[in-house]
Amino acid sequence: MAKKKRNRLSIDFSGFEEYYEKFxxxxxxxxxxxxxxxxxSYEMITPNIKKSIQPHHLTGATENALRENEKVEWQGNLGTIHVGFSISEGGLASIFLMYGTPRMQxxxxxxxxxxxxxAIKKKVQALQKEIFDEExxxxxK
Known part of the structure; x- marks a missing residue:
């Protein structure tokens, strides 16, 4: 149901398919x-991203491009949720910050x-598995 794409979360843990069969x-x-x-998962990751971008505050454009109020979108049986920064809304600098440039090292x-x-991927997987176990x-019952 959930699939991995750029800047989107996916459901990805060991035994995922078996859970769907049981459900x-x-x-x-x-x-x-x-x-x-x-x-x-989105609610767990976003505050960490927000905290990590704060030291780079100059104009606030990159911080404002952080996707903070996203909801799951469905296309058929594929559910996705955007995480990170919206490039079109001023988040391009986040790429340079994460990967560096010849002048910024x-x-x-x-x-x-x-x-x-x-580490964050493991936390997300553990959270997702916990939610599936609870459900x-x-x-x-």
Whole structure:
């Protein structure tokens, strides 16, 4: 149901497919469960991004480009939620901050890791698995 794209969250943890099969057999609303997991993941990541961008405040344009009030969007059975910065709304500088430029070294690894880091990915996976476990328990009762 959820798929990984640039600057979008996805549902990605070990055993994910088995959960969907169980939800399908139990006639549970897997779309609602996916939406809850994506929204909670987004709510966990965004404050860390906001905190990581604050040291770079000059004009506030990049900070204002942070996607802070996103909701899950559905295209058929594919649910997505945007995270990070909106490039078209002034977030282009975030790319330069995360990866560095020839004139600006070193790149800001704290900002990069707040979005793409292994630690945040593990936290998101654990949160999503916890949500799916809770929902499976509710459905089975």
């Amino acid at each position: 399908d057999r139990l006639n549970a609303d897997s779309k609602k469960i996916t939406e809850k997991a994506l929204q909670k 070193p790149p800001d690894k704290k900002l990069y890791n707040s979005i793409y880091g292994a 499976l328990t509710k459905v089975m």
